[in-house]
Amino acid sequence: MRILVTGGAGFIGSEYVRLLLGKPLGSADGVPPLEPAVVTVLDKLTYSGNLANLDPVRDDPRLRFVQGDICDPTIVDEVVAEHDVIVHFAAESHVDRSIAGAAPFVTTNVLGT
Known part of the structure; x- marks a missing residue:
């Protein structure tokens, strides 16, 4: 199975990716992975996406x-x-950012979806 995770470098998305690959945060031994063949993270890396969130699985050959x-x-x-x-x-x-400028929120959250 090939799984695409959009926003996979963000707070929630990266936890999901780590879970798929068997390395959720706070887990000493990990958990059994779901055995995807490939997990691809598509992320723009804006203020909320951070590659460091994927450090626990960075070297997993199934991650792209x-x-x-x-x-x-x-x-x-x-x-x-x-x-x-x-x-x-x-x-x-981030709601506070939406007050200052709603356009990026509408673009990403409506058109992007």
Whole structure:
């Protein structure tokens, strides 16, 4: 199974990726992974996405990282075509930022989805 995780470098998305690969945070021995063949993280790496969140699984040969925007149809079409399952966590999520400027939130959270 090939799984695409959008927003997989963010707080919740990265925990899901670590869980898929058997290394959730706070787990001394890990947990049995779900045995995906490939887990691809698609993340724009904005204020909430951080590659360090994936450090526990960084060297896992099943992990692939693609830096990109879910609003970019070229990247999305290319990456989606290679996967069996999509788990979507990519979003603009900080309410205080939405008050100062709503456009990025509408673009990512509505058009990107």
